[in-house]
Amino acid sequence: MSLRILLVDDDIQGLATTKKILEHAGFAVGTAEDGQVAIERVRKEEFDLVISDVRMPRMTGLEFLSALRHSGKSIPVVLMTAYGRVEDAVFAMKLGAVDFLTKPFKRAALLDAVESATKRARAKSAASASPSAPGGEKPKGSARIAGRSLQAERLRAWVDQVGATTATVLVQGESGTGKEQVARALHETSARRSGPFLAINCAALPENLLESELFGYERGAFTGANAAKPGLFEAASGGTLFLDEIGDLALPLQAKLLRVLQESEVRRIGSATAKKIDVRVISATHQPLKALVAESRFRQDLLFRLEVVAVDLPPLRARLDDLPDFASLFVAEAAARHEKAVFAVSPEAFEVLARYAWPGNVRELQNAIERAVIFAKSGVLQASDLPPHVLELAGKGLGLAESPHTISIPVGTPLREVEEMLIKKTLELTQGDKNLTAKLLGINSRTIYRKLKEDGSEESAEP
Numbered sequence: 001m002s003l004r005i006l007l008v009d010d011d012i013q014g015l016a017t018t019k020k021i022l023e024h025a026g027f028a029v030g031t032a033e034d035g036q037v038a039i040e041r042v043r044k045e046e047f048d049l050v051i052s053d054v055r056m057p058r059m060t061g062l063e064f065l066s067a068l069r070h071s072g073k074s075i076p077v078v079l080m081t082a083y084g085r086v087e088d089a090v091f092a093m094k095l096g097a098v099d100f101l102t103k104p105f106k107r108a109a110l111l112d113a114v115e116s117a118t119k120r121a122r123a124k125s126a127a128s129a130s131p132s133a134p135g136g137e138k139p140k141g142s143a144r145i146a147g148r149s150l151q152a153e154r155l156r157a158w159v160d161q162v163g164a165t166t167a168t169v170l171v172q173g174e175s176g177t178g179k180e181q182v183a184r185a186l187h188e189t190s191a192r193r194s195g196p197f198l199a200i201n202c203a204a205l206p207e208n209l210l211e212s213e214l215f216g217y218e219r220g221a222f223t224g225a226n227a228a229k230p231g232l233f234e235a236a237s238g239g240t241l242f243l244d245e246i247g248d249l250a251l252p253l254q255a256k257l258l259r260v261l262q263e264s265e266v267r268r269i270g271s272a273t274a275k276k277i278d279v280r281v282i283s284a285t286h287q288p289l290k291a292l293v294a295e296s297r298f299r300q301d302l303l304f305r306l307e308v309v310a311v312d313l314p315p316l317r318a319r320l321d322d323l324p325d326f327a328s329l330f331v332a333e334a335a336a337r338h339e340k341a342v343f344a345v346s347p348e349a350f351e352v353l354a355r356y357a358w359p360g361n362v363r364e365l366q367n368a369i370e371r372a373v374i375f376a377k378s379g380v381l382q383a384s385d386l387p388p389h390v391l392e393l394a395g396k397g398l399g400l401a402e403s404p405h406t407i408s409i410p411v412g413t414p415l416r417e418v419e420e421m422l423i424k425k426t427l428e429l430t431q432g433d434k435n436l437t438a439k440l441l442g443i444n445s446r447t448i449y450r451k452l453k454e455d456g457s458e459e460s461a462e463p
Contacts, residue, residue, distance in 0.1 A: 004046065005050070015031055052065070066343075069325070141188035142189065145181070147321070155313075166190075170307040175443045196238070198239070212229070215266055216234055237279055240280045245285060248287075262305070264279075290303070326366075331345055353390070355394040
């Protein structure tokens with residue numbers, strides 16, 4: 001059976017010429033005169049390769065490539081253009097193009113590109129079909145880790161290796177970097193994947209409520225305990241318990257958690273007997289736990305138990321090569337959730353996204369993309385659809401208005417002062433809205449109140 005190629009070009013004469021060359025070489029060729037028609041054909045028909053022009057009306061080749069990446073089809077793409085801009089070629093490769101041809105090209109160059117692309121596709125298909133997991137499928141867990149950078153590849157390999165063990169894991173990184181995603185990936189890769197995955201944010205509840213949630217209680221243990229209730233450790237038995245923001249755990253609860261990890265048993269509040277449990281604990285924090293140990297705010301023996309294996313997740317600003325993957329994924333998810341016909345992200349929008357610092361990391365990017373999809377006026381997300389604060393703060397170097405809210409931070413400024421500066425400047429930007437400030441910075445609103453209280457900006461940490 002001959003290879004099926006979809007040829008996409010708005011130049012009718014060029015389309016016919018290239019089609020004739022490919023058919024003469026023995027390929028079955030379908031055609032489309034713009035990216036939107038091509039997307040529809042890909043959804044309805046099977047193709048082994050797409051060759052697309054870059055400059056086209058309605059949807060450019062780069063926008064088509066972005067839309068194709070999350071259409072459910074894994075098809076290699078060769079892009080061609082008469083302009084030959086280096087920026088386009090680099091951007092195309094980041095989006096997943098396997099080759100880039102500059103018009104006019106010779107017959108031999110075209111056929112070499114087709115042969116090279118199909119060889120890569122076959123090699124990739126063979127690798128994905130290798131017995132890396134039962135049934136010839138890759139572990140579900142590593143598929144959660146988006147991105148094509150070396151950092152993303154290493155993280156997926158790490159998940160596959162560590163997930164197969166029973167070791168406790170500590171995931172470290174700034175807020176919004178995807179720590180819970182990594183925890184879920186580890187669970188789904190493990191032998192516990194059929195068991196429960198339960199998560200709790202240790203910073204979200206007062207100490208007494210967190211204790212009852214984690215360890216459970218017996219009837220009559222305290223006022224209002226009208227019936228016995230198992231805690232999360234019991235409920236997660238046979239599976240995984242994810243303890244987010246473990247650095248906010250109070251010292252008395254740290255001692256109880258240490259005993260659970262040492263003895264593999266839990267005692268409900270108000271009970272004299274302990275119950276055996278079988279739980280894998282994965283914890284996460286954005287705080288430097290070793291520094292908290294030095295300040296006597298975190299138990300060193302507990303840290304030893306939690307970080308049998310540890311991983312540091314880089315912030316989004318340090319892995320911008322993965323931004324196109326994240327953005328395209330979030331566009332597809334938001335478009336489906338809100339039933340919007342948005343297929344792709346324009347190069348101009350990508351440029352804005354790449355110039356923004358993303359203090360809230362992947363979570364902030366996801367929120368920004370969702371908002372942009374909601375307000376998008378066409379099938380391609382434009383820079384003008386992005387949130388105003390992203391446009392403003394990314395404006396330098398793009399001909400947009402430079403932000404009056406940028407911060408100059410001298411090298412060597414203590415981290416505590418940097419945090420205070422960021423919070424205060426963001427509060428100015430949001431006109432004192434603490435919840436919005438917390439969302440933009442990718443932190444818990446309780447942290448905002450606590451930081452303001454420590455700084456003396458407010459007399460009370462919470463309303």
